[in-house]
Amino acid sequence: MARPKNQAERRIQLIAAATRAVLEHGSTGARLADIAQNAGLTSASVLYYYPDIRELFTAVFERGSAEYCLRRERYVAEAATAAEALGACVRSGVPRPGVTEETSRLLYELAPIVLRNEAAAARNNTFIARQAALYEKVLRDGQESGDFRLAGPAETLARGFVALEDGYGMDVLTGAAPADEVEQALLLHARVMTGTSGIR
Structure with a gap:
């Protein structure tokens, strides 16, 4: 050939x-x-x-996760305040019809590859760390500005947000919970973890 x-x-x-x-x-x-x-x-x-077809699926995961994170980071960067940034961070992680839902579904569908392929698992770790870093920056910025009174270390809270999103995201994609309900639950969590009612 x-x-x-x-x-x-x-x-x-x-x-x-x-x-x-x-x-x-x-x-x-x-x-x-x-x-x-x-x-x-x-x-x-x-x-x-x-x-090895798993190598191709790993490349799919790498591209999908990078695009997903970049879209979130751009959305959060448009916020003017820490509260707006955290709200944007939350909303950008809820699977809604369109590109967000499609990319979320793609990444969930690739979970079997992540569990059985070392390279894919490494990409997944990078994906999680990048999302957590976004949350952590927003939380630290709010803490430094005096807008947030964090309920724990920013690093721990950030990772918790990502874990909650993962679980709730599956609920949305399987029809167990509507996106609006999940978004409100995550925003409530954000208000509790930051001690502020201004996150919408």
Whole structure:
């Protein structure tokens, strides 16, 4: 098989194709043939670039998690006060119809890969740490400005926010709880953990 002139472009194409396959079938149901069909290639062509399909799924997770975090960080950066920033941080983590829900679903669907692949697990750790760092910065900024009276260390509270989001996010995606209800629960938690009623 001839080597394509732009391998980076082909890998991007395959990551996009695998993303669609995972969203349609889940990481355990997506087949090599599904990915190849989405990419308009043969299965052999897919394997040329990703001999281990788990490596391709790991690349899907890495891109999806990076885009998810970048979108959150941009949203939070637009806030004018610490309270607004924490509210924005909370809202940006609730799966709602559109890009947020799609990316959240993709990352949840890839959980089996994260649990069984060392490289994917490392990407997941980076993903969690990046989200926690965003929360921690917002919490520390609010504490330093005098707007927040934190109920515990900022680092611990930040990681707790991410853990709560993970659980509540699954509730939204499975239909166990509506997004509005989850958002209000997380905002209440934010108000309690910061000692301020100004987080909306």
